[in-house]
Structures are given as C-alpha cells and as structure tokens.
Amino acid sequence: MSYPVFAVTVDLVVLTVREGRLHVLLVRRGCEPFLGRWALPGGFVRADEDLAAAARRELAEETGLDGPGGHLEQLASYGAPERDPRGRVVTVAYLALLPDLPVPTAGTDAAEAEWRPVGRLDLAFDHDRILADGLERARSKLEYTPLAAAFCPPAFTIAALRQVYEAVWGESLDPRNFHRKVTSTPGFVSPTGGTTEGEPGRPARLYRRGDATLLNPPLLRRKALDDRSE
Amino acid sequence: MSYPVFAVTVDLVVLTVREGRLHVLLVRRGCEPFLGRWALPGGFVRADEDLAAAARRELAEETGLDGPGGHLEQLASYGAPERDPRGRVVTVAYLALLPDLPVPTAGTDAAEAEWRPVGRLDLAFDHDRILADGLERARSKLEYTPLAAAFCPPAFTIAALRQVYEAVWGESLDPRNFHRKVTSTPGFVSPTGGTTEGEPGRPARLYRRGDATLLNPPLLRRKALDDRSE
DNA sequence: GCAATAGTGTCTTTAAGACAGTATTGG
C-alpha cells in the first residue's frame, strides 16, 4: 500500500506577560515563502525526533530557554492542503507559557525575533488562526489549572499572579477576592517565606507554584468565549 | 532546504453509550503491522485532503454515518519515531461522540469492527494512550459543554442524558438535581413538546440539543482526574 | 389500589461578588 508523503513542522505559540499585557513571540521570516513577514517560530521535525522534542528544541533555539519553569503543551495540528505553497506540510502547534525573559534575538533560523502584544497581527501561513487557538487555550487553561504561575518567576506575589490573569483575560479582578481564592485553594501556591522589599506599600509575601494540577472549583471568567470544534 | 518525509494518518476515538456503559469502536487489523490485533479505526490522509476531511471520511467509512448528529473534534497528534514499524508516521487523532447506532461491520479497511466497553484493552501501536487521552477529553468536555447530547438521538429524555453522564464519568448523579441543572441552564436543551410512550412510569418530556456551546457555570465531576501536559 | 419513573420544592452548604476595615511599609 502506498501513501502520500508530507513534511511535518512544529510551530510555537510562545506567550508571556510584560508590562501588564499579553505578548506573543514572533520571528520575521528570512526565506521564502512569506519572506519578510512575521510568523510564529517553528521548524521542521527531524528524521528521528519526537514531536515534543522538536517543540522543546525550537523553543530553546528561539528563546535560549531550556530548563524548567514555564510550560509547554501540544495545542493542535493544522494540515489544510494549501496552507504551505511548498507542498504538503502538516504542522503540530505547541503552546508555551513563559515568564518575562529577555529574548536573545540571536535565533538560528530567524532574522529577528520580537515580543508583540497580542491583537490584530497579520502573520504568515495560517498562523493567525493558530495564534487565536493558542490564546483561547491559554485563557481557558487559567480557569481550571494553576498554570498562571508559569508566566511568573519562581517566586512571585499574589498581586503578580493576579496581573497575569488580568493580562490574559483582559478583565480586572478584585484583589481581595482573588487573594482569598488563590490562598484558600489547596495546592495552587505555597509560601516561600520571603517577602518583597523596596516596593512602595506593605511588603507582599512571596509564593511558588503549588503541586495541584487542577483547580477545583475553577476560577471562572465572567464571559467565557466560544470554544472551537472540529 | 531539505527535510525528512513523513506519512500522516488520522485515527479515531469513536465513543458511544450503550447499555449504560461507555464503548469505543475498534477494528481488527487486516494487515501488517499488528495483524489481527485490535486498534482504533483510521487510515492515511490523502494527497489533497484536509485533516478534518480525512477524519470525516474515515468515520463515514467505518460507521456508515456522515450526516449531522454526533460530534467530531481534533484530539491530539502522536509522532514518536518508533510508533510505527513501517517508518515515520505521524497520526492526528480525532474524537467522535455518537449516539448508539448499529455499526455496519462492512468497513472497507477493517476485517471486523466492534463496540467494546472501555477498560483494559491492549491495542496496536500507541492506541492505548490515544484512547486514554480521548476518554479524558470526553470526560472533561461533558463538564463544561452540552456535548453529552451528542451521545443521544435527536430527541431524548433528561434521564437518558443523565445516563450518558453516569456512563462517561462512572459515577451516579442525583436525578433531581441533574434535572434542575439541565433545565435551568439556558441553551443546554430545549423541549420538543413530545413525551415518551409505553415506558413504565410517568412519561418523560423529550428534549433536543440547545444552542449553547459552553456551560456556565459548568457541571463538575466530584473527582476530576489529572490532565496531561506536553 | 401499587410500582415505577418524572418532575417540583425546600433546606443546607459552599463559594463567589462586593466591599469595609486593618496592617505594614516608604516618604
């Protein structure tokens, strides 16, 4: 039995929160097709490489990050016949959530890499759609997992965690109710014992990620957007 | 720039509820590798075919179903280098939820097709893992979407819908509280006007799917299992 | 009548939303 051949790529939706806004990592394409256009970072899966390994490799190449901290998960796959003019290419998209780190622009494939606030972007290929799916995934994951901490450094304040929610959801939350919810949900965060110093106002206690993987009950947005099927 | 070539398949986790238990559609493999072993239905994506179209085609081929009713969504992709002894094959798994229909065993690829209660199965390739991921997806989707109705015929009773939840989650729910929740959530179900006939006990009103896509607030399991990252 | 299943009402408990008030820093 014979079958068609495909190329397989991984593309990354890399998100971070900086200056109170949600940003996505983009690269300017240095080769055809879509030369000069902005796109999600990504590349071909190698001959003997697992999909997740390819995603981790690309992430490390683009951001210089490889250790723990942050979060990487598979998002979805895209394989419309005309999505890449070079031929039949299926891409497996991954979603990465990272603390706000300076990005070493010295990526290997990309001419330039840059954090851009999410919004109306006009990306190469079907990357606008992939980004939209990644954003919706990130927004809904904050509801029922403690993953917001992936956007924070190892030790963070409750206020910083709340600002992550506010940036990702685009709505403001009551600091007092948020504090109560986070600290009273077992395994969401655990105190490090330290506090902030040198900030205006009363010093805040520092926390690290807890060991819970699921929030029960969840922390719901007011207006949940539609999810996407098929 | 050269890059490795892959074959791309779609595999289907097709679920239904029959006799109060959750069942998955399996086929016995009629060719190597894993000849004679049970596996998820699936096949190669054609040269000019979208991934979702391939999934719909395979579903139609295996179940004879093609119209509306039921639900089909992308689940995840699997591409470990050694997952298929024939070479580098990436599979895009889809999850289908169907009402309990007789399956015409005259599938094209498969020697036999059969509904099997979910549980300890020993499937070909990495299909045990794919099935486990599909089950977890189905379980969690019932929490925050009205998708349970995809397991039901076009008109159904609240009790039938509850039995779907009980089969998929493996726990029993209070019929009265369930009734209140379902009928008071806007867009979950809408009455057809009809009732059951000839059943023991008081006739039950019939409902069809509502137009909501999200349940807010959700209908939570007691014990949510871990989700799976990366 | 009785068994069976459908559907309603009510009380309790949990947790979210709103928001007053207290605590601890820097200036």
Place this chain on the structure above:
DNA sequence: CCAATACTGTCTTAAAGACACTATTGC
C-alpha cells in the same frame, strides 16, 4: 502624619447537594 499596597473579615447572593414530596403513567 500620608500614600500606597497587602491582607482579613463580613455580608449578600448564586448555585450545588441532599432529600421530601407530588404527578402521571401501566398494571
């Protein structure tokens, strides 16, 4: 002292859990 931010407590409200009760059929 005041401004600023962190944190606690209280009241109200929404909604789940438990469960008594009524409704409508077949026998």
